[in-house]
Ligand code: PMP
């Protein structure tokens with residue numbers, strides 16, 4: 047195995063999806079995806095695209111994105127970032143947001159370059175940086191004690207520590223806001239500090255904004271590319287999987303200034319070359335439809351957050367009643383919950399895993415039939431202990447499943 051691939055360990059997704067197959071938990075609150083149907087018109091658009099009388103909709107499309115889709119993306123984002131986004135040169139459609147992350151990192155990070163990563167982080171950032179020959183430099187969000195119930199707002203960066211990571215070798219910072227797994231929405235002050243350091247040290251920002259629509263009021267998502275001086279140095283990433291609740295369609299996108307997008311396009315054209323034509327067509331049609339009702343309450347992109355808010359609230363109450371300490375997320379569809387108070391109820395002594403949260407989530411899944419994700423997977427080797435007392439719960443699930451999870455937890459308690 048080449049050294050850049052590390053020890054070839056399975057990612058948490060590979061490992062935990064196998065658990066779903068092997069143990070068939072009654073409630074899977076692990077990997078992030080809705081367990082119910084996306085909007086009907088979205089799936090109808092895919093069927094219609096595949097059956098369209100234009101036979102080319104089932105053949106290769108323009109490598110950097112179907113013209114109809116990049117045009118729709120430009121219409122969607124131009125007003126949001128106060129830039130006239132050129133659909134030809136400033137947008138790239140990829141296989142999931144994953145591939146946009148890959149193209150951004152491989153397209154910019156060179157041997158020895160440092161990339162600042164905020165922990166906990168979406169796990170693939172680290173291997174991607176290493177594939178590129180770069181060096182990840184980690185900085186944790188630390189939950190501050192709160193008087194009321196803990197929320198994602200309590201997870202904060204130490205400004206001095208952040209500043210100390212920037213130097214002349216720093217190439218990029220990865221900023222995931224809204225944040226997986228905490229649900230934190232970075233504030234204007236935090237973004238401005240990061241922006242100021244990026245400009246001072248000539249650093250790029252990879253803004254992973256796949257949960258951009260899933261923000262609970264009164265919180266507001268602020269796009270890094272809108273902070274003064276940042277458009278020129280930011281690549282923003284989105285996902286159709288999150289936007290339309292179709293994670294299995296694995297289609298995402300990146301947008302930013304042409305000089306940076308060119309580098310992503312170079313990676314993309316030589317790795318996958320093109321996306322999946324009927325899926326891109328269906329997403330384009332769906333975006334066009336949503337844009338036509340942008341100012342109505344039905345606008346799906348923002349309606350979804352309102353729809354899942356009661357699920358968040360239900361899960362938070364249920365976790366609290368069942369001995370966890372949930373940290374209420376301001377965005378996304380995950381909730382971090384501290385299981386410290388439950389430790390004396392479960393015997394983890396014979397569990398073979400190294401980290402406590404792996405031991406807990408596996409044993410607890412066997413005992414309750416509720417599967418969750420161990421957040422230490424989202425930390426670098428030296429900081430795993432910061433996530434070890436938590437389990438991550440996904441709440442974009444049918445109400446009946448959340449009710450069942452509550453019942454199973456009560457029975458176990
Ligand atoms: N970034 C973050 C923070 C994520 O949670 C995910 C998971 N979907 C992705 C990127 C990848 O998105 P996609 O499924 O579109 O590849």
Ligand code: GLN
Pocket residue numbers: 059076077078079226
């Ligand atoms: N983003 C989703 C999650 O965090 C899915 C991850 C994945 O499939 N790799 O659960």
